[in-house]
Amino acid sequence: MKFYLKKSLDFITTLFLISLLTFGVFQLLPGNPALAILGPEADSTQIKALEEKMGLDKPIAQRYFSWVVGAFHGDLGKSYQYDQSVSKLIGGSFSVTLSLAIVTLIFTLFIGFFFGFFYAYIWHSKFFKPLMNLHQVWFSIPSFCSALLLILIFSVKLGLFPAMGYVPLSQGFFPWLYSLTLPAFSLALGSGAILARYTTSSILNQFRQDYVRTAKSKGLSQWQVITRHILRNALLPSVTTLGLIMTEILGGSIIIENVFSLPGIGRLIATSIQTRDFPLIQGLVLYLALITLICNFLVDMIYTFIDPRIRK
Incomplete structure (x- = not known):
């Protein structure tokens, strides 16, 4: 129980510090958001009225408290560029990124x-070093190179998959999967190589x-040694790698x-x-931090199921 309480406290403390740092950095940036919205033609009266509407005339501590309370209730402010709620913009985009992450994870695991x-099974073979x-x-090929190559082969040459666009899951499972196959596979090629x-x-x-030598002395085959004895102990580094991969994908693969x-x-x-949309950037930074913390927290929880000794 102490392990879980400590991890939960670390999660909350880190999130608080990140929110404080994120808000503080954007307050120190030069420029007036009200002037950026209204443009250079605006007079001082209009700028002052908009500053009051946006709460920029209030002390920074009060603005931070209002922002944190709003974030806790799902309100991260309003985007300058889209004139919409930042939370709704992130929520709408998150469903697409989450879909991409799920399909990518399946390909990556496989x-x-x-x-x-x-590779582990053939490590005694003469083919091991050439294959590695x-x-x-x-491992060294960037994901955008894989993406362009996949588009050239499967979209341009063969016409099997679309080169762009997204079909929501609400329009059918197979159209949804069909639209995500190439982008997910291009990401999974790199992350799968790492894993x-x-x-x-x-x-x-x-x-x-x-313990492996003991298992071999009992006459077990190499495959039996791997699946019965090695697999569980070898999973911890792989789980760490998967956590980093999921953090990167859910953070949004900008290029792909x-x-x-x-x-x-x-x-x-x-x-x-x-577009220098500061409220949206500020909300996205908080989102990225939250995703990173959640993925790390889940990895720590999975560790305790794989190896209960970690809880001690």
Whole structure:
């Protein structure tokens, strides 16, 4: 119980500090938001009236408290660019990014664990080193290069998948999956390569342990040793890697979402930065911090189920 209480307290404390830092940084940025909205033609009366409407005339501590209370109730302010609630904009984009993350995770698990187990299984073979060298090349290919290559082959040449666009799940499961296959697979190629590398290294490290030698002396095959004895101990580094991968994807893959024209968090981040939409950027920073904390918290919880000794 102490372990869970400590992790929960760390979660709350970190989130508070991030919110304080995020708000403080944006208050220190030069420029007047009211002037940015009204333009250089506005007079002082109009600017002052808008500042009062936006609460910019109040002390910074009061503004921070109002922002935190609003964020707690799901109100992160209003976007300058879209003239809409920041919470609604993030919520609408999050559904797209979450869909992409789920499909990407499925592909990543399949690619990562398949190749991770395969490399570990053949590590005594003469093909192991050449394949690991090829894996290093695969590992080094950026996701946007994979995306462009997949579009060229499967969209332009073969016409099997759309090159851009998103179909909501409400319009059918298969159209939804069809629209996400290429972007998810282009992300999963990179993340799957990372997971495979960590899984292979973790399994090979376990092979050097005494309990593995004991299992082999009992006549168990290499596959039985991996599945019955090594797998559970080798999962911890892989779970850490998956947590980092999910944090990155849920944070919005800016390049991939723009390449495939997906209206997700990544595209919203790019737009907000280009237009200097400070309330939206501020809300997105808080969202990214929250996603990172939640993913790390879930990874810590999964650790305790894989290895109960961590709770002690």
